[in-house]
Amino acid sequence: MSAATSTVRAGAQAPARAARRLQRPGWRDARLLVGLLLVLLSVAGGARLVASLDDTTPVYAAARDLLPGQQVGEGDLVPVPVRVGDRLDRYVDGSAGIEPGTYLVRQVAAGELVPAAALGTARQALDKTVGVPVDTSAARALASGSVVDVWVSRRDREAVGEAYLDPELLLAGAVVDTVPADTTGLGAGLGRTTVQVVVPATDVGAVIAAVDQEARITLVPAPRSDSGGGGR
Template sequence: MSSPSAAQATRLRRPSWRDARLLVGVLLVLLSVLTGAWVIAAADDTTGVYAATGPLLPGQEVRESDVTVVSVHLDETAAAYTDASGGLRPGTYALRAVAEGELIPAAALGSAREAQDKTVAVPLDPAASASLKVGAIVDVWVSRRDPDQAGVRYLDPELLLERAVVAEVPRAARGLDVGVGRAPVSLVVPASEVSAVISSVDQEARITLVPAPGQGGGEGS
């Protein structure tokens, strides 16, 4: 028969790691900690984006004082807004109006060159413009009417503008039915060249778009 002191020593013995109840307790504690960390992380699943502290006008240089960082839940729409994690780049300009307090779309900010560019529509043959793609970089060539010839005759083509960007292609030109006549294709051109492009259109010059070197865009005329 064991002595009282031996029985007491047995009761006070430190639990073994092999004790199933101890292992279950440890696992429950770990599970609780991990669950809590996940809940906290999920609750703070936000994205830092810029919002305008005041109205932003097209062509305005945007500085740090013009924006503020806000944390919002955007999910898959986050890419549509200006990410604030990298800071605001010097030489950033507003490309369109943004209201005070509005989240700033990524497409609303750009470079000084982009802020000065304008969109001009030029008429092209739909069959030729069918090969154009939005975003293609093209050189603009024009063949002006020959005023010394009877009827409709054109002079030799000349380069009017280099590296214009195709902003919009007629919907019909993107499908199988390209239609007839001439359809407007929108080009983004520097502000200094807008008058020259419009003048060529008004004079009914024949306009041809040639893919710029290194581009795989289409051609229109």
């Protein structure tokens, strides 16, 4: 083969090799795929970082010291951003308004996040629990949540021996808080036991006076109450 022929063939192959070197990489090129994957991971990581910076929700905090029995008014609570957590549902949602007639049932210090259990109705905030002595056998007909009317038969101080005046209604629509567990079982029908009754603050004094004066107290289940009997 002559030198001229070899030179011609070499010149023809050179452009082909150069064309292959300048060819754009395809989608199957491993380096291109790795590069795209790194870009996607970087974008996703940045998005998560931005989202985490705003991963908060508002809850209410006390603007000042709040006392039990106090009605919650404008300016008493302020919304503050708190990072989302597993126990966040324990606090009052700061994105919702406070219902009119909301009261404090426990003290909340200034700056403290307001627990949901710290807010309630006027009755929950102002009512008190008073122990009322009744016959143990009759207490078995009562249960926590029973609605009862409180009747009293006061002692007749002028009578000889143990005597009582006619019963009178002392309180209507009281709620039984707890009934002692010892109202059932052997000997449960003997003696007297103390039933805890929720009493409005305005009637607490009258109920305590009846107890202190050793009046005979009868708890009569109100209509539509869950329990079907009464207690004395």
